[in-house]
Amino acid sequence: MSDLVIEQPVLPKISPATDAEIVTYLRRSCKFAEIADLTERDALILQLCEQYEVTVSDEEWQAAGDAFRTEHKILGVAETYAWLARQRISVEDWSEGIKVRLLARKLKAELFGEAVDSYYLQNREEYQRVALSQILVLNVTDAMKLAKALREEQASFCALALEYSKGKQSQENGGFTGVRFLNELLPEIAQAIATAIEGEIIGPIHTKLGYHILRVEKRFPPELSETVREQILDTLFEFWIQENSKAKMLDA
Incomplete structure (x- = not known):
């Protein structure tokens, strides 16, 4: 019997998308409003900078560019252009x-x-960090079985996460999801682990993603680091924008 030869389909050559075609795609994919909001936010920021006389020096601009290139590992000229x-x-x-x-x-x-310090003091527990592991599954029956195995049978959290977790990060890292601020987590998870002790098995906790079995590996005390300062500035800015937007809608 001769080997069966199956002719492979030939993909047509596609030219790089034009700006107009990208805009058309955004409209079709229902992402246009999201991009429009970001565009309008940039325009608002530029207007506010002009209003409050906020500028950047050439040195600051250069330093920010260098920091970006270092972060993204594009240090050489060739790497940058690529x-x-x-x-x-x-x-x-x-x-x-x-x-x-x-x-x-x-x-x-x-x-x-000037408002960062007082906001932090009033909300410092939100900026507590935890090293967190989780197993995410899609149905409650599996979640209950896994939680029982961890609590009663001393099963390996890492092994179960590698085998069963549906969360990409937790599945690839044996359950470990990294060091996270409580205010970055889903509300249900943040509430569940708020008072948990290190090593305790928590859950299953039901969220929009599925059923989470959690373990706090380590707690870190809150501190007003530069990262936290930036987060607070973002929060206060967003509050201010939202309040102003509501006021304008009421006046309209």
Whole structure:
């Protein structure tokens, strides 16, 4: 019997999408409003910077660009241009994006920098960090069996996560999801682990993602780090925008 030869289909050659085609895709995929909101937010930030006379120096701009390249490991000229090509943007596009993000950071500090300390003192428990592991499954029966195995049979959390967890990060890392701020977690999870002791098996906890079995590996006391300061500035800025938006709607 001769070997059966199956002819493989030939993929047509597709040209890189134009800006107009990308806009059309965004409309079709119902993502246009999301991008429009972000575009309008940038425009608002630039107007506020002009209003409050917030500017960035060339030195600050250069330093922010260098920090971005270091973070994304695009240190050499060749690597930088290759990255820009993959992103389909020009040096000018990238540079202006760096400037807008830097202006946004300085604007938030200008408007709310003096309020950070008091906000932190009032809400410091939200900025507690935990090293957290989880197993995520999709039905309660499996969740109850796994929780029982962990509590009563001293099963390996890592082994069960590798075998059963549906969460990509937890499945790949034996359950470990990293060190997280409580305010970054889903509300149900943050509430469940708020008073848990290290090593305790918690759950199953039901969320929109499924059923979570959790274990707090380590707790870290709250501290007003630079990361927390940036988060608080973002929070205060968003509150301010939302309140102003509501006021304008009521006046309309």
